[in-house]
Amino acid sequence: MHQYSGKLIVHTGSMFSGKTSNLENDVKRFKIAGYNTVAFKPAIENRYSESQIVTHDHTSINAISVKNIEEINEYLSEFNPNVIAIDEIQFLGGKIDDIVESINGFLKKGITVVVAGLDMDYTGKPFEIVKELMPISDYLYKHHAVCVKCGGDAWISHRKSGGKERIKIGADKDYEPLCRKCFLREK
Ligand SMILES: Nc1ncnc2c1ncn2[C@@H]1O[C@H](COP(=O)(O)OP(=O)(O)O)[C@@H](O)[C@H]1O
Numbered sequence: 001m002h003q004y005s006g007k008l009i010v011h012t013g014s015m016f017s018g019k020t021s022n023l024e025n026d027v028k029r030f031k032i033a034g035y036n037t038v039a040f041k042p043a044i045e046n047r048y049s050e051s052q053i054v055t056h057d058h059t060s061i062n063a064i065s066v067k068n069i070e071e072i073n074e075y076l077s078e079f080n081p082n083v084i085a086i087d088e089i090q091f092l093g094g095k096i097d098d099i100v101e102s103i104n105g106f107l108k109k110g111i112t113v114v115v116a117g118l119d120m121d122y123t124g125k126p127f128e129i130v131k132e133l134m135p136i137s138d139y140l141y142k143h144h145a146v147c148v149k150c151g152g153d154a155w156i157s158h159r160k161s162g163g164k165e166r167i168k169i170g171a172d173k174d175y176e177p178l179c180r181k182c183f184l185r186e187k
Pocket residue numbers: 013014015016017018019020021022054055056057144145146147148177
């Protein structure tokens with residue numbers, strides 16, 4: 001008898017806070033526990049790999065690259081996993097309401113859903129899908145990177161490299177985690 005059925009697990013926080021590491025760890029544990037588990041990543045996030053979810057520490061798990069929630073729906077209509085994981089959910093294509101409706105549908109069917117995603121963009125504006133999923137989660141983890149200026153708990157991903165576009169794929173050349181005080185000083 002599986003302990004987890006239809007649970008929503010949300011890993012959020014700034015960049016470098018360990019969201020993907022925790023998602024990977026959950027996937028590994030669910031597999032060890034005998035759950036049929038599949039991981040997805042938005043195709044736009046091709047920073048380290050097209051076909052794997054990769055952490056900043058370069059650990060990885062295999063993943064199916066998808067453009068939008070519809071592609072996950074199609075996959076699930078053919079296969080019957082017990083657990084799905086979605087990394088970088090803030091980049092998943094599709095209307096927010098459709099993504100939430102699909103995820104609620106998966107949960108209703110007993111599928112456990114693990115997601116990882118940024119809570120805020122570089123300006124401090126919430127990513128809408130994460131904002132929607134946080135209150136309906138069963139398990140919500142807000143992770144913290146280390147502020148690179150003061151060593152405190154980071155709060156936001158500060159963009160160092162300029163550009164006003166909301167989506168800019170990158171890692172430590174473009175972004176650094178900062179606590180609120182250091183961010184306000186930097187602005
Ligand atoms: N300032 C930092 N604070 C915490 N971890 C950092 C920092 N800079 C680099 N890292 C590395 O990032 C790893 C977390 O990576 P990852 O799980 O991919 O995070 P996220 O998905 O939240 O961006 C940590 O284990 C650590 O080795």
